[in-house]
Amino acid sequence: xxxxxxxxxxxxxxxxxxxxxxxxxxxxxxxxxxxxxxxxxxxxxxxxxxxxxxxxxxxxxxxxxxxxxxxxxxxxxxxxxxxxxxxxxxxxxxxxxxxxxxxxxxxxxxxxxxxxxxxxxxxxxxxxxxxxxxxxxxxxxxxxxxxxxxxxxxxxxxxxxxxxxxxxxxxxxxxxxxxxxxxxxxxxxxxxxxxxxxxxxxxxxxxxxxxxxxxxxxxxxxxxxxxxxxxxxxxxxxxxxxxxxxxxxxxxxxxxxxxxxxxxxxxxxxxxxxxxxxxxxxxxxxxxxxxxxxxxxxxxxxxxxxxxxxxxxxxxxxxxxx
Amino acid sequence: xxxxxxxxxxxxxxxxxxxxxxxxxxxxxxxxxxxxxxxxxxxxxxxxxxxxxxxxxxxxxxxxxxxxxxxxxxxxxxxxxxxxxxxxxxxxxxxxxxxxxxxxxxxxxxxxxxxxxxxxxxxxxxxxxxxxxxxxxxxxxxxxxxxxxxxxxxxxxxxxxxxxxxxxxxxxxxxxxxxxxxxxxxxxxxxxxxxxxxxxxxxxxxxxxxxxxxxxxxxxxxxxxxxxxxxxxxxxxxxxxxxxxxxxxxxxxxxxxxxxxxxxxxxxxxxxxxxxxxxxxxxxxxxxxxxxxxxxxxxxxxxxxxxxxxxxxxxxxxxxxxxxxxxxxxxxxxxxxxxxxxxxxxxxxxxxxxxxxxxxxxxxxxxxxxxxxxxxxxxxxxxxxxxxxxx
Numbered sequence: 044x045x046x047x048x049x050x051x052x053x054x055x056x057x058x059x060x061x062x063x064x065x066x067x068x069x070x071x072x073x074x075x076x077x078x079x080x081x082x083x084x085x086x087x088x089x090x091x092x093x094x095x096x097x098x099x100x101x102x103x104x105x106x107x108x109x110x111x112x113x114x115x116x117x118x119x120x121x122x123x124x125x126x127x128x129x130x131x132x133x134x135x136x137x138x139x140x141x142x143x144x145x146x147x148x149x150x151x152x153x154x155x156x157x158x159x160x161x162x163x164x165x166x167x168x169x170x171x172x173x174x175x176x177x178x179x180x181x182x183x184x185x186x187x188x189x190x191x192x193x194x195x196x197x198x199x200x201x202x203x204x205x206x207x208x209x210x211x212x213x214x215x216x217x218x219x220x221x222x223x224x225x226x227x228x229x230x231x232x233x234x235x236x237x238x239x240x241x242x243x244x245x246x247x248x249x250x251x252x253x254x255x256x257x258x259x260x261x262x263x264x265x266x267x268x269x270x271x272x273x274x275x276x277x278x279x280x281x282x283x284x285x286x287x288x289x290x291x292x293x294x295x296x297x298x299x300x301x302x303x304x305x306x307x308x309x310x311x312x313x314x315x316x317x318x319x320x321x322x323x324x325x326x327x328x329x330x331x332x333x334x335x336x337x338x339x340x341x342x343x344x345x346x347x348x349x350x351x352x353x354x355x356x357x358x359x360x361x362x363x364x365x
Numbered sequence: 366x367x368x369x370x371x372x373x374x375x376x377x378x379x380x381x382x383x384x385x386x387x388x389x390x391x392x393x394x395x396x397x398x399x400x401x402x403x404x405x406x407x408x409x410x411x412x413x414x415x416x417x418x419x420x421x422x423x424x425x426x427x428x429x430x431x432x433x434x435x436x437x438x439x440x441x442x443x444x445x446x447x448x449x450x451x452x453x454x455x456x457x458x459x460x461x462x463x464x465x466x467x468x469x470x471x472x473x474x475x476x477x478x479x480x481x482x483x484x485x486x487x488x489x490x491x492x493x494x495x496x497x498x499x500x501x502x503x504x505x506x507x508x509x510x511x512x513x514x515x516x517x518x519x520x521x522x523x524x525x526x527x528x529x530x531x532x533x534x535x536x537x538x539x540x541x542x543x544x545x546x547x548x549x550x551x552x553x554x555x556x557x558x559x560x561x562x563x564x565x566x567x568x569x570x571x572x573x574x575x576x577x578x579x580x581x582x583x584x585x586x587x588x589x590x591x592x593x594x595x596x597x598x599x600x601x602x603x604x605x606x607x608x609x610x611x612x613x614x615x616x617x618x619x620x621x622x623x624x625x626x627x628x629x630x631x632x633x634x635x636x637x638x639x640x641x642x643x644x645x646x647x648x649x650x651x652x653x654x655x656x657x658x659x660x661x662x663x664x665x666x667x668x669x670x671x672x673x674x675x676x677x678x679x680x681x682x683x684x685x686x687x688x689x690x691x692x693x694x695x696x697x698x699x700x701x702x703x704x705x706x707x708x709x710x711x712x713x714x715x716x717x718x719x720x721x722x723x724x725x726x727x728x729x730x731x732x733x734x735x736x737x738x739x740x741x742x743x744x745x746x747x748x749x750x751x752x753x754x755x756x
Contacts, residue, residue, distance in 0.1 A: 094567065095567055096567070097567065106576070107576055110572055110574075110575035110576050111575070111576045111578055112575040112576055112577055112578070112581050112585075113575075115572040117570065117572050118570060119567065119570050120565040120566060120567060120571060121565075121570070121573065122433070122436050122565060122572075122573040123573070123574035123575070124429060124432050124456065124459050124463075124574055125429070125456060125459060127425070128425065128426065128429035128456065131425070131426035131429035131433070132432055132433040132436075133433060134421075134426075134430050134433065135389070135391060135419065135429065135430030135431060135432060135433025135434040135435075135436075135437070135441075136433040136434065136436060136437045137433075138389050138391070138417040138430065138433075138439075139388060139417070139433065139434030139435070139436075139438065139441070140437050141417055142416055142417040142434075142439050143388060143437070143439055145415065146388065146415055148388075148438075149438065149566075152567055152568070154567045171422060171423060171426075172422070172423075172425070172426050172429065175421055175422030175423070175426055176426075178422075179419065179420070179421075
């Protein structure tokens with residue numbers, strides 16, 4: 044791999060608590076549920092991009108709650124077209140602007156095209172469009188706000204729903220444990236496209252999240268940020284527990300925080316002493332039906348995934364020669 | 366003055382997009398559209414056209430990317446056919462609802478199944494209600510001219526709607542025809558660069574594609590409908606302007622030997638030229654036949670059509686797509702509905718012909734006219750018929 048991203052990030056100026064941008068491209072007054080972790084993540088991401096944000100939304104909760112005509116929560120240019128095509132639309136916006144700038148018809152105002160989509164719009168119905176946009180090398184960022192099911196339509200399972208979770212289409216019953224497939228690993232799928240920048244983030248580490256989004260829009264070419272977005276409504280937990288959940292999912296190693304910079308894996312939050320997965324599951328009624336044997340099964344797979352990630356970090360960060 | 370050249374019609378279509386100095390082309394290859402986008406790729410690769418060619422992974426993305434690029438204020442072109450158009454289906458409605466002046470050439474081809482790469486109008490008829498301006502070219506020159514005019518019409522602030530230019534797959538796309546190529550200076554005089562009314566611009570933020578609650582959905586749809594209906598006069602204005610600039614006049618409905626005709630063939634697309642020859646032959650035999658060609662399909666030019674068929678005793682309506690389970694094909698359904706509204710009880714026969722590339726000959730026209738006249742004089746009803754089905 045080349046070092047496109049690393050080079051672009053050489054003089055990266057970090058967002059800190061003291062240097063928190065005041066801009067709110069996603070303004071207050073939207074209609075999200077109480078305690079929504081997804082809208083919080085999107086607001087932080089929009090702040091991190093700042094003045095230049097051109098937002099493209101996929102159909103879903105975030106689009107519905109932010110744009111009931113004639114009201115809009117968007118202070119920045121914003122477009123929504125359909126469910127599965129946020130990446131495609133964003134790629135078109137980028138191509139259009141690129142041509143117009145080159146032809147001298149608009150000035151290069153440094154705008155950043157960012158697509159926002161849920162996990163269904165990303166891992167299921169929009170996967171092809173996303174793969175195409177990443178592969179074609181558009182200068183755009185795609186942010187997946189992952190609340191682990193189709194929440195807007197009423198909590199149906201997606202391929203991003205974790206093993207064992209109860210959804211309205213994976214109800215636990217006498218013959219089922221709920222979701223019986225493992226969560227599709229979207230960040231790894233995009234990393235396999237060899238784009239300059241991929242990251243995972245959680246709103247529990249808000250500065251880390253914002254800096255990852257800022258890095259994503261700073262690097263030239265396609266970038267992908269996968270953000271864990273707690274949904275108290277769909278996960279059957281109390282609204283005030285959203286951020287606690289966002290913290291625990293990282294601490295139990297189910298959702299590790301890392302970056303892939305020019306193909307190099309970097310662990311941004313090394314969890315040396317993980318909490319138990321039961322601890323993470325406890326507050327969420329979607330996991331309440333699981334038994335000890337299920338915890339053991341899930342734990343094994345979580346360990347395996349985490350070990351593999353550590354191996355990738357090691358393999359892509361060779362020790363300097365003596 | 367332009368130059369007369371021998372050119373494959375697909376390439377004439379690409380040259381029109383080049384003369385229009387498009388900013389973005391997002392397209393996915395599908396037979397028989399391929400030559401159009403291949404030539405555009407070459408023009409971009411050679412630096413003859415300064416545009417972004419976005420080689421997308423599907424037609425769904427092609428139309429989605431076109432929506433994005435048009436919303437960013439770029440002059441945007443694409444082309445597709447058949448399954449590709451069907452795959453775009455969902456986004457076609459949104460493109461017109463967002464009032465984006467995208468121009469698309471549709472190389473008309475049948476729909477699967479069975480899979481067939483050959484020509485008919487099943488693809489565009491399945492997209493009849495997308496809210497786009499839709500018209501049909503009859504030959505290579507029309508393809509070039511109508512594609513150029515499409516940008517002028519689509520981008521007019523009184524219109525702001527996407528335009529689909531239909532050209533028959535293979536029968537037109539793959540045929541070399543003599544074509545008058547206009548000079549760039551003439552085109553520039555006719556078609557200035559695109560000045561969007563609204564666009565995605567950080568200096569002037571707008572929200573596009575918002576949620577339409579029941580309180581506003583009906584009104585939003587009405588606004589689009591009004592725009593399409595009102596586009597009629599703007600289309601005529603820009604076709605007249607085209608005639609002034611380039612000397613070739615286009616009308617929503619074209620007539621051929623309709624004077625004194627009892628029987629009129631109604632055709633769309635390239636079939637019209639075969640039909641004209643058939644009309645000549647039948648006229649030579651003393652039969653009072655003529656022809657009406659529908660160029661503008663959406664918005665439907667009702668008054669022009671009624672004026673064109675004035676005095677005729679029967680219509681022989683050609684459909685190149687099925688409308689399964691309905692009383693007739695899509696074109697005949699449209700016309701019969703119009704005739705009823707106008708209180709006209711003119712005799713109408715309807716033949717579904719030329720499906721999936723089946724040849725339509727001059728003899729076919731003569732036989733359809735004969736069948737119509739016999740039924741009419743016998744006072745018999747004549748049902749919609751799939752023509753030439755082998756027993």
